[in-house]
Amino acid sequence: MxxxxxxxxxxxxxxxxxxxxxxxxxxxxxxxxxxxxxxxxxxxxxxxxxxxxxxxxxxxxxxxxxxxxxxxxxxxxxxxxxxxxxxxxxxxxxxxxxxxxxxxxxxxxxxxxxxxINRLPFYNIPPYRTNEQKTDEFVINQISLDSQQWNAVTHIGSPLLVLAGAGSGKTRVITTRAMHLMNSGILPHEMMLVTFTSKAAAEMKDRMKALGYPIQQMEIGTFHSIFYKMLLRFDRAKWDSSRLIKSDFQKEIMLKQIGRRLEIDEKSFAYDQAIQQIGLWKNSCVYPHEIRSKDTWEDQVASLYEGYESLKKQNGQFDFDDMLLGCFEMLNENNEILLHYQNRFKCLLVDEFQDINKIQFNILKILFQQTVNITAVGDDDQSIYAFRGSDPGFILDFKEHFNGAKIYHLSENYRSTHGIVSLANEVIKPNKNRFVKSMHAQYDYDKVPSFFFPYDEEEEATMIINDIKEKIKNGANPGQFAILYRTNTASRAVFERLIGTSLPFTIDQDGESFYDRPIIRKMISFLLLIGDEDHQSALKEILPVFFLKQQAFQDAKMNSVLQNLTFLEAFTTIKSAAPFQIKKIENLIKVLRYLKHAPPIEAIERIEESPAFMDYIKKRGNESNKIERPSDDLRDLKVVSKNFKTIREFVEHAFHISAKFKEYKQKKNQSSHGNISLLTAHRSKGLEYDYVYILGVVDGGFPHDYALESLKNGNLDQLEEERRLLYVACTRARNLLYLSVLQKRRGKKANPSRLIRRFINKK
Incomplete structure (x- = not known):
């Protein structure tokens, strides 16, 4: 009807x-x-x-x-x-x-x-070509291989790069090659097998142990675990685990201590992003004195970095990044130690080589410079960790780094349907900085990837959850579904829909909920003050907006009692405030009182337009990094605020969702049929699901605004990384893949992502 x-x-x-x-x-x-x-x-x-x-x-x-x-x-x-x-x-x-x-x-x-706009199937699919791989002809240790895998596993005589596309059996190849090399005479203790995750290392150990190989003699683990053991062996006191800074929370405490000396506003500064930036510099072998800051924010982070390194040295502490830097410095400065390990290790195997960063590469290069028995397995099309210092140049220039190297391609995809593989091939094809190749699916399916066109983020969430409900009703299990997004903020609407259902789900995310983000907390605090001008926690939260220090809070508290004023009014009487600050406070009081009965969207817009808030946003915009911008958070807030008629309802909703987010982070939903997975495209790497939904495939969302800004400046690297990231997201799907193309994003007209636009504009 x-x-x-x-x-x-x-x-x-x-x-x-x-x-x-x-x-x-x-x-x-x-x-x-x-x-x-x-x-x-x-x-x-x-x-x-x-x-x-x-x-x-x-x-x-x-x-x-x-x-x-x-x-x-x-x-x-x-x-x-x-x-x-x-x-x-x-x-x-x-x-x-x-x-x-x-x-x-x-x-x-x-x-x-x-x-x-009706759902649009992906039409650009070539006819399916059967290319069934015979695996009964190539068997090693009861493990069947196809011809491409066999060639890679049995290669000898030179360094080897295996370009293993998504779903091509990468883990099978590297594990089987390790066993084949031991069968050929390499002793277990002479082999180093490096992975990027403890999970991958454990999986490889279990496979080889089940087949009778002495894994306890092998060096299998992550970069950090292997190189940390080297440090412990030669200086256990300095590198004792009791000195390790284990969490970002500990780092943040130290950085805030330094930040107070530098007079950096603690509540407004993006310390989580500063931690990430410092890690990037360290993984890229950039020391504090070598930094050339591009803007005010980087200049502040560089100062924090210098202070952080001094404080660690003073306290005799180290962090995870120091394990790699320390190991490289130890090998570089101590020839005896270097020779010891070069004499021991005759063979190197590295998994996920496309994700390697400069410090990791430097350590491997110095350790294995005297052997040709080097195997790197990876896929340049899945290099997605530039923000951690990963550089696809190491895999692309493999032959230049290792003379006489041979490259093998694994092009058979055993995971995804022909339609999904065809879309992934088309997504990644425009990248210039890559090996030219394409994947081939081992099976076809009558259903193909789809683009669908929600009006905005709210409708996007509704459409996806309804589709999941329908599929579960028809026999699917929650554990078969994944909802992927470019950044954590994009998960807000989906998370809010899911907590209103009985569907089990998990959200894989660090950091705070959307409503606990700094700029959102301040806007919510202003909304609270509309109804209660004596709300103490809200008043404490907004002090940075007026660039007031904590002492101003105490002065206003006293004046409110002595002069019979509301707590908010009392801020206009404090002597430590400059005339321009008093004027801004007076102006905002008038605005807040005018908004007493306004709907949330109007209240947010009026507060945002006030001189005090505009000045604060401008300052925060300068201090924040390019990925996370406070103005974007406010646009997201306005989108959700339209669903509520009163400010009170909206504020209660924000507190409810914030509490629920903390609850879901602390405990994992237990379901016999698994959980729907909510995670970023980055965190989805290495995982696979029957049904995958990708949110916000529009310009500014996927690819991120940051990549588009870099493109304007003539830099293609960020856009190519975004294309690789979308390729990774697409290839997580086994059977069905859905890409959401918003008509409105953050309240403004959205354009289909340039990464997939050509698939929508023609049939």
Missing amino acids: KIANYQNQTIYLPEFPRSRYEEIYQASIRGEVKCAYCHQNLSFTLTIYDIPHFYHINKDQNLACLNHNLEMEQEIAARFEKSTATNENTNDRSIKLPTNRSISNTATIEKTENQF
């Missing part, structure tokens, strides 16, 4: 504003949408596969009302067409509405924005 009654008026979907579909959907859940014929509750379909429509859950009732409503729909449609024709023949640019129109007629919108 296309018509329904809502708020005592008639809705006709073809005329109804597209922007309000989510509102109607939520209203139908609350029982506020009624049938125009029988006046009973109607449900509203808002999902990936179906065109939006109203319906009764009871099939017989639905059929009866559908027939009765048909005549009414035809009458409204005729009236609408007549109105449209009249408008097209007039020079008046305003829309002339016929009388007795539905409530949707009050909205003036562009025709293109009022259309629901």
Whole structure:
């Protein structure tokens, strides 16, 4: 059905504003949408596969009302067409509405924005070519290999690079090659096998142990675990684990201590991003005195880095990054130690070589410069950790670094369908800085990847969750699903939908919830002050907005009692504040009182436009890094605020979601059928699921704004990394893949991602 009654008026979907579909959907859940014929509750379909429509859950009732409503729909449609024709023949640019129109007629919108865009299958799929690999001919230690895998495993005589595409059996190849080398005469203790995760190391150990290999004699582990053992052997006192800074929380405490000396605003400065930047410099072998800051933020982080290194040295402490730097310095400065390890290790195998950074590469190069028995396994198309210092140049220039090296390609994908592999091939093809290659799927499937077109982030979440519910109803398990996103903030709406369901899920995310982000906390605090000018925690939170110190809080607290003022009013009386600060506070008090009964969206916009908040945002924008911007957070906040009529409801929602986020981080949902996984595209690396949804595949989302800004400056590297990241996200899917193309993002018109735009514009 296309018509329904809502708020005592008639809705006709073809005329109804597209922007309000989510509102109607939520209203139908609350029982506020009624049938125009029988006046009973109607449900509203808002999902990936179906065109939006109203319906009764009871099939017989639905059929009866559908027939009765048909005549009414035809009458409204005729009236609408007549109105449209009249408008097209007039020079008046305003829309002339016929009388007795539905409530949707009050909205003036562009025709293109009022259309629901149907799901679009990925059409650019070549005919499937059978290329079944015979694995019974190539067997080592009861492990079957295809011909490409066999060639890589049995190669001898020179350094080897194995380009292992997504789903091509990378772990099988590197593990089997290690066993083959031992079968060929390499002793277990002469072999070093380096992985990027403890999980991968454990998996390889288990496989070889099950086949009788003495893994206790082998050096198998992550870069950190292997090189830390070297440090312990030659200077246990200096590198004792009791001296290790184990968490970012400990780092943050130390950096804040230094920041106070540097007069960096503790509540406003992005210390988590500073920790990441310092790690990047260290992994790139950049010491504090070598930094050439590009802006104010980097200059502050460089000062923190210098102070952090001094404080560690003073306390006799070290962090995880120091394990690698310390090992490289030890090998470089102590020839006896270097010779000891060069004489011991005759063979090197490195997993995920595309993710290697400069310090890791330097250590391996110096250790294994005298042997050709080097095997690197990786995929340049999956190099996605530039923010940690990873550089695809090491894998791309492998032959230059290792003379006489041989390169083998593993191009058979045993994970994903032909349609998914075809899309992934097309996504990555435009990259210039890569080995030219493509994957081939080992099986086909009648269903292909799809693009779907939600109006905004709220509707995106609704459509995905409804699709998951439908699939679970038809027999799928929660553990088969993953929802991937470019940055953590993009998960907000999906997380909020899921906690309102009984579906089990996990969210793999560091840091705080969206509502605990610094700029959001401050905006929520201003909203709290609208209803309570004596709210102490809110007043403490907003001090940085007026660039006031903590002493100002104590002075205002005393004055509020002595002069019988609200706590907020008392800030206008403190002597430590400059006249311009007092003026800003007075102005904001007027704004807050004016907003007493305003809806949340209006309140946020008015507060954001106030001089005090604008100045603060400008300063925060300068201090923040390029990935996380406070103005973006506020745009996200305005999107969700539109769902609430009162400020109180919205603030309560924010606190509820914040509490739920902490709850879900502390405990993992236990379900016999697994959990729906929410995680960033970065964290999805190495995982696979039957059904994958990728959020926000639009310019500014995926690729990130940062990459587009770099592109404007003539730098293609960031955009190519974004393309690799999308390639990784797509190849996590085994059976079905969905890419969400928003029409609106953060309240503004969105453009389909340039990474996939050509697939949408042609059929």
